[in-house]
Amino acid sequence: MNWNVLLPLLIVCSSLIPGVLIFFLSESSIRTRTALNLFGAVLKLLLLILVYFGYRSGQEYAFTFQVTVDLQFMLRIDALALLFAGLSSILWLITTIYAIGYLEGSPNRRRFFGFFSMCVTASTGIALSGNLVTFFVFYEFLTLTTYPLVVHRGTQKAVEAGRNYLFYTIGGGTVLFVGIVGLSVLAGEVEFAQGIHLAGFVETHPLELKILFFILLAGFAAKAAIFPLHGWLPVAMVAPAPVSALLHAVAVVKAGAFGIIRLIYDVYGIELATALSVLNPLAFIAAFTIIYGSIRAIAQDDLKKRLAFSTVSQLSYIALGAAVPGMLSSVGAIVHLVHQGIMKITLFFCAGNIAETTGLSKVSELNGIGRRLPLTMGAFTIGAFGMIGLPPIAGFVSKWYLSIGALDSGQPWVVMVLLGSSALNAVYFLPIIHAAWFAPPPVGGWADKRPNRRLEAPWMLLWPPLITAVVSVLVGVFAASWWSPLTLARLIVERVYFML
Amino acid sequence: MITALILGPLMGLLAVVLWRHRAAEITIAATVANTVFTAALARGILRSGEVEMAWWGLLKADGLSALFIGTTTCTGLVIALHAKGHRQPHGNGPIPPGFWPSWLVLLTGLNTIFLSEHLLAMFIGVELVGGAAVGMVVLSGSRRALVLARRYFLIRLPGSLLFLFAIAWLHAVYGTLFMGELRELLEPSAMTSWAAVLLLFGLLVKAAVFPLHYWLPAVHAIAVGSAGAVLSGLVVKGPFFAVVRIWFDLLPTVATQAAAAFIGALGAAGILWGAVHALRERRLKLIIAHSTVSQMGYLLILIPLLTGYAGSSWAAAAWTGGIYQAMAHATAKAALLMGAGVIVYSLGSDKLRNMHGLAGHLPLTTLAITLACVSLIGLPPSGGFIGKWLLLSAALQSGQWWWAPVLLAGSLLTAAYAFLILSYAFQAKVGFATVRKPPVLMEATVLALAAASVLMGLRVSEPMQLLGQTDEVRMEWNPEEGAP
Numbered sequence: 001m002n003w004n005v006l007l008p009l010l011i012v013c014s015s016l017i018p019g020v021l022i023f024f025l026s027e028s029s030i031r032t033r034t035a036l037n038l039f040g041a042v043l044k045l046l047l048l049i050l051v052y053f054g055y056r057s058g059q060e061y062a063f064t065f066q067v068t069v070d071l072q073f074m075l076r077i078d079a080l081a082l083l084f085a086g087l088s089s090i091l092w093l094i095t096t097i098y099a100i101g102y103l104e105g106s107p108n109r110r111r112f113f114g115f116f117s118m119c120v121t122a123s124t125g126i127a128l129s130g131n132l133v134t135f136f137v138f139y140e141f142l143t144l145t146t147y148p149l150v151v152h153r154g155t156q157k158a159v160e161a162g163r164n165y166l167f168y169t170i171g172g173g174t175v176l177f178v179g180i181v182g183l184s185v186l187a188g189e190v191e192f193a194q195g196i197h198l199a200g201f202v203e204t205h206p207l208e209l210k211i212l213f214f215i216l217l218a219g220f221a222a223k224a225a226i227f228p229l230h231g232w233l234p235v236a237m238v239a240p241a242p243v244s245a246l247l248h249a250v251a252v253v254k255a256g257a258f259g260i261i262r263l264i265y266d267v268y269g270i271e272l273a274t275a276l277s278v279l280n281p282l283a284f285i286a287a288f289t290i291i292y293g294s295i296r297a298i299a300q301d302d303l304k305k306r307l308a309f310s311t312v313s314q315l316s317y318i319a320l321g322a323a324v325p326g327m328l329s330s331v332g333a334i335v336h337l338v339h340q341g342i343m344k345i346t347l348f349f350c351a352g353n354i355a356e357t358t359g360l361s362k363v364s365e366l367n368g369i370g371r372r373l374p375l376t377m378g379a380f381t382i383g384a385f386g387m388i389g390l391p392p393i394a395g396f397v398s399k400w401y402l403s404i405g406a407l408d409s410g411q412p413w414v415v416m417v418l419l420g421s422s423a424l425n426a427v428y429f430l431p432i433i434h435a436a437w438f439a440p441p442p443v444g445g446w447a448d449k450r451p452n453r454r455l456e457a458p459w460m461l462l463w464p465p466l467i468t469a470v471v472s473v474l475v476g477v478f479a480a481s482w483w484s485p486l487t488l489a490r491l492i493v494e495r496v497y498f499m500l
Numbered sequence: 501m502i503t504a505l506i507l508g509p510l511m512g513l514l515a516v517v518l519w520r521h522r523a524a525e526i527t528i529a530a531t532v533a534n535t536v537f538t539a540a541l542a543r544g545i546l547r548s549g550e551v552e553m554a555w556w557g558l559l560k561a562d563g564l565s566a567l568f569i570g571t572t573t574c575t576g577l578v579i580a581l582h583a584k585g586h587r588q589p590h591g592n593g594p595i596p597p598g599f600w601p602s603w604l605v606l607l608t609g610l611n612t613i614f615l616s617e618h619l620l621a622m623f624i625g626v627e628l629v630g631g632a633a634v635g636m637v638v639l640s641g642s643r644r645a646l647v648l649a650r651r652y653f654l655i656r657l658p659g660s661l662l663f664l665f666a667i668a669w670l671h672a673v674y675g676t677l678f679m680g681e682l683r684e685l686l687e688p689s690a691m692t693s694w695a696a697v698l699l700l701f702g703l704l705v706k707a708a709v710f711p712l713h714y715w716l717p718a719v720h721a722i723a724v725g726s727a728g729a730v731l732s733g734l735v736v737k738g739p740f741f742a743v744v745r746i747w748f749d750l751l752p753t754v755a756t757q758a759a760a761a762f763i764g765a766l767g768a769a770g771i772l773w774g775a776v777h778a779l780r781e782r783r784l785k786l787i788i789a790h791s792t793v794s795q796m797g798y799l800l801i802l803i804p805l806l807t808g809y810a811g812s813s814w815a816a817a818a819w820t821g822g823i824y825q826a827m828a829h830a831t832a833k834a835a836l837l838m839g840a841g842v843i844v845y846s847l848g849s850d851k852l853r854n855m856h857g858l859a860g861h862l863p864l865t866t867l868a869i870t871l872a873c874v875s876l877i878g879l880p881p882s883g884g885f886i887g888k889w890l891l892l893s894a895a896l897q898s899g900q901w902w903w904a905p906v907l908l909a910g911s912l913l914t915a916a917y918a919f920l921i922l923s924y925a926f927q928a929k930v931g932f933a934t935v936r937k938p939p940v941l942m943e944a945t946v947l948a949l950a951a952a953s954v955l956m957g958l959r960v961s962e963p964m965q966l967l968g969q970t971d972e973v974r975m976e977w978n979p980e981e982g983a984p
Contacts, residue, residue: 023863068820068886068960070893108860137880144874147919154857154928163923170915173879174908181889185896 101460172222195269224256241352329405585941659702725841821890
């Protein structure tokens with residue numbers, strides 16, 4: 001056992017072990033709990049940075065454990081894994097701080113933070129999985145550990161949302177299970193390796209491969225909230241704001257989207273997937289979901305629900321980019337995985353702050369809110385502009401690559417979809433921003449109560465959205481620099497297409 | 501070792517009779533000894549790769565026996581520790597003293613079934629288990645428990661008599677009851693088929709196979725925590741093992757694929773019936789008891805997957821999958837019923853609506869129930885996951901894809917009733933007036949067993965090797981070569 005074997009395991013355990021320990025602490029030992037949480041988050045990040053440099057210099061990191069003859073547990077570092085694990089660990093750190101501030105004084109915090117750590121363990125595990133079976137293990141672990149977070153408030157509504165959530169995710173998990181067993185019956189163990197394990201079956205079993213592709217896709221789509229499997233997401237909004245932020249930006253929906261990316265690039269391989277012509281149906285569904293989600297978002301008056309439908313729409317950008325063959329769209333898809341996460345988490349932090357400081361949750365009540373919460377609304381504005389796709393914010397980079405990728409592969413209709421979606425994004429975001437900054441605040445209610453402190457909100461609630469907002473500008477402005485998600489995405493795509 | 505496995509619990513029983521006030525300690529010591537003997541037996545088989553015979557060929561230990569004895573004795577040990585910590589929900593007394601001798605008789609009986617090579621030995625084992633199980637049911641001493649125990653006894657009786665009749669018949673015709681010899685002599689005929697049907701019928705009643713399961717839920721739900729765990733987790737595995745032995749070791753020349761498909765269909769019906777009824781119950785113990793009917797159905801799917809396909813490429817998967825499912829179910833189900841016992845102790849009832857807010861007050865028990873459910877549903881990396889994975893891949897490989905939807909539907913329904921329980925536990929409003937803190941030993945044992953049932957999915961190679969080494973007939977499979 002050397003370090004290259006242990007490191008992937010350590011990265012997963014760096015949040016698992018604190019999570020387990022938190023369950024054994026008492027509810028009142030807040031300081032130890034916070035310390036454990038932050039220690040885990042920082043350690044994970046440091047380990048990832050270490051592994052990133054190792055990986056860039058050609059080191060290989062893999063941990064394998066043979067469960068039975070055709071079941072192997074495998075954690076492995078590749079560029080895509082690093083991208084997703086990096087995203088989730090950075091956002092986890094920020095969300096942990098936010099959650100500590102948000103939940104101050106509320107009951108059952110031990111349970112919350114315990115499962116919160118477990119949840120990030122699951123998404124890191126998903127990132128590092130080296131084969132479908134391992135992916136499935138963590139995928140189901142994610143379902144289980146997010147359930148207590150969704151029902152955290154314990155109200156009738158929360159419990160119902162939890163039931164709804166499980167209905168989709170357990171169902172999706174079962175479908176995925178069938179697909180994985182089917183694939184392993186056909187081809188033995190399937191590692192994530194650009195489809196080399198399946199290439200031999202194109203001639204002999206094309207139909208089976210096609211069917212299995214759609215079964216696996218359905219399994220992932222349930223979490224990625226692709227139409228018609230998106231129903232759980234808006235309902236799950238009853239969860240506390242940090243949970244929504246995590247569900248939307250990092251963990252659950254991203255696990256689904258990441259699964260789709262793995263499925264296309266690493267299980268089937270882009271060549272095989274194109275040859276089987278399974279990508280076009282996916283592109284159509286994704287395009288439909290983009291438009292559908294945006295239109296539904298316009299009709300929502302509840303701010304978090306509007307954001308939820310926006311997630312439904314934005315998530316499908318990833319699926320759409322992955323379904324259009326060609327390097328540039330692939331870059332767009334993979335980079336959007338990160339960009340959407342940063343921007344959407346900003347928006348959810350802001351929505352949480354608005355609700356926490358003024359008790360408002362409806363879009364129609366937000367007149368003049370910018371005067372009361374200038375920094376929060378500033379961050380919100382950046383996030384929303386990014387979603388619309390204004391340069392130089394991150395969202396623009398994603399849309400740029402998706403568009404030129406679509407043109408490059410001769411599918412101009414995709415550009416129309418993207419433009420339409422941008423227009424719709426503007427329709428449901430701009431009124432909020434306009435009302436917040438330019439409409440007069442209502443008389444009475446929140447507007448009369450001045451905060452009796454220097455900051456507009458507690459610092460633990462204020463800093464996280466500001467940081468993510470600044471980051472979403474930075475990754476857009478410095479998209480070409482060596483540390484940007486775009487550079488990493490290009491690296492990944494080069495490896496996918498040239499089989500490096 | 502075989503001798504020790506039969507005589508050990510009996511000596512323990514004798515000691516319990518002599519020193520009644522030390523019954524609990526003696527029983528636990530005897531169970532520990534039994535665990536050690538099993539480990540030694542399994543080691544011997546793994547080393548030599550040979551079947552161990554004893555007592556003039558009446559008893560035989562192969563990998564399958566070792567696995568089943570190991571599962572029951574380890575689970576039984578945890579249950580016995582739980583029983584030691586058990587306190588009555590009303591008042592605070594210990595578990596009724598009848599539990600200890602009943603458990604030792606039951607252990608003897610189960611060991612006898614798992615080791616039997618002779619049909620009469622198997623019969624004795626089955627009857628020992630049955631008698632002790634009746635004793636477990638009446639433990640709580642309530643009038644309803646007595647009524648149910650009597651009913652349970654009467655239901656078992658015809659099955660036992662038919663089994664005995666079939667043995668006598670076979671002995672009269674073939675002159676032997678050693679399974680190994682009998683297998684060579686058996687010829688397909690109407691008479692043999694009838695004898696086989698009679699043999700199996702009684703066992704299927706006792707294993708609560710659909711549609712002969714109707715007695716089970718009420719009986720298993722009335723028993724006190726630890727006894728319920730023994731009944732639902734372990735007792736039903738005895739007759740199931742007997743069915744497997746008879747079907748694959750005694751009847752391979754007689755068994756037809758049509759009959760196997762029929763048994764599989766019974767299993768499938770049981771899976772769905774049990775799960776649907778579990779969903780409609782509103783008492784925790786009744787949900788768990790119906791779930792037993794459902795999970796027993798899974799085990800029978802093994803029969804159609806394997807009958808007539810000895811040596812096929814999926815035989816190893818089907819065989820280990822079925823056996824693993826049985827092992828995972830034993831541990832998970834026992835943990836669930838023990839957990840239900842803890843809840844009854846703490847809240848004074850097992851009604852779901854009283855369980856509102858349980859997660860906040862009994863976090864460890866809630867966690868244990870969740871883990872046990874993970875294994876029952878078959879989520880990774882639990883033992884149940886390995887079982888379902890192997891069964892599903894065997895079903896697809898063998899082309900008998902129609903079992904796949906049943907397996908998956910059962911899994912989904914299991915998830916539905918598991919999360920029904922949990923959705924009550926996670927509500928904020930509290931459904932109970934007072935909550936008593938359960939003894940540490942009670943909660944710790946539940947959690948340990950539930951965790952074991954999840955973690956057993958991580959160590960599959962030894963059990964597979966145990967099965968592989970002595971069952972070449974069924975598998976023709978060599979772990980070195982890997983899966984076909």
